Amino acid sequence: MNQLVTKLSLLCLLLVVGVAPAAWAQADLLGQLEKETKKDEPSQVVDATFKATRLINGHTVQTPGEGTMVFLIQHRFGAINSGAYQFFGLDYAQLRLGFEYAVTDRFEVGIGRSSMLKTYDGFLKYKAIQQTTGTHAVPVSVTLFSSAAIATEQYADNIDHTLGRRTAYTYQALIARKFNSDLSLQLMPTLVHRNLVMNEGEKNDVYAMGIGGRYKLTKRFSLNAEYYYLLPGYTADHFRNSLALGVDIETGGHIFQLHVTNSPSMIEQQFITQTTGSFFKGFIYPGFNISRNFTVKQRRH
């Protein structure tokens, strides 16, 4: 009996010894490989924090890849509280057409023309800090943005509207973090400088703090929100904080953004400092952005 048990257990042992190493080695080889590569895990760039260069009205940390040109059509209808006679705003429209070009993966230049006050604008955007993962992770991306805008509308109000006085500048630091593949949030401390102000109690410099974000519901569809808080004492009392809610829909090379906002204009100098209507009293301007990317210059392999 004892002998039988001994033999049986030896047999079992032999079986285990014979079979186990093969299975072990197979799984182990990959395990060891992973362990070996983990040691010098390079830092990985976190990209696609947002889909487009615009969150809704304002810019995101995104710059298009090197050699990419973006054609952007932005459109805002009239306020939906304007009544049936104005077809709830659809009779009326603001338009901005823009071109953007990424000189490098981090640096982008852009120009645009808005129908609001017949304004031309130009901007520079530079991604100074790139969010990364890995051993030396960087928690946020920071993009520096500056723009100049010239309103070319003709005036008959006997105020001096020379070129210099028609110009306004915006400086922003866009600070964003992609928390996971779905959620990205962005802070936008902003300074707008206007050379000429028209209202009592307005300062030439206006400080604002923007906050925005996106939440991806599917791979190609996200909800976006954006809010710019005006620091008190820099603008006239009747100006409001800009609020916008929208969605991004991405197809191959197009991004469609549909939204509602209380700001009819689409450049920083105007929507941050000159939004007059209250979102909650029906001063809601439905609108859309369509951006189309073209690869002008292919990257070298």
Add this chain to the structure above:
Amino acid sequence: MTDYLPRLGCLLVALLLGLGSPGSAWGQGKYMTRAGHISFFSASIMEDIEARNDKVAAVFDLSSGQIAFSVPIHDFQFKRTLMQEHFNENYMESDKYPKATFTGQLVNAAQVLKQLPGGGQNVEAEGSLTLHGVTRKAIVTGTLQLRDGQLVVFAYFNIAPADFAIDIPMLVREHIAKSVSVRINLACEALNPALVSQP
């Protein structure tokens, strides 16, 4: 009873030691690289898509004919940056599935390995390929060659995106090939067991 228990105990201990310290065997007859090259090519009526990646980690165990490689998805480089973004964000979901891996075993390993010093060998490896979180059986064909102390590997195979739950929307279905061809080039260095045996 009292006679064989100690012996059994000894055996068990030996077994556990043997299994528990794979590090002792790690490195013998093994070749490895962390800078292997992989590329894929998708040809369709609408457009050709091509990407390259030279961060492939691979290990070959010549004593057993076992193979493992691991590809960091984020490191694929495309000529068009938008393609690269879509590849990572929409198709491969590389935040969720950062690596593609293969583990397998050479077919006819003993024979192949015996003839290997004589020159290049056409080989086949059978194993499992994990991509986009989906694991499937795969057969990879290629060549092995020992050259200047390096194990040079060339392998090619096809991947159907649909097999790995890579969802391609209707709108761009004509742009992406049903079967994408993949090529791998590796130059693996012999591992020095003394250097890598520490856990």
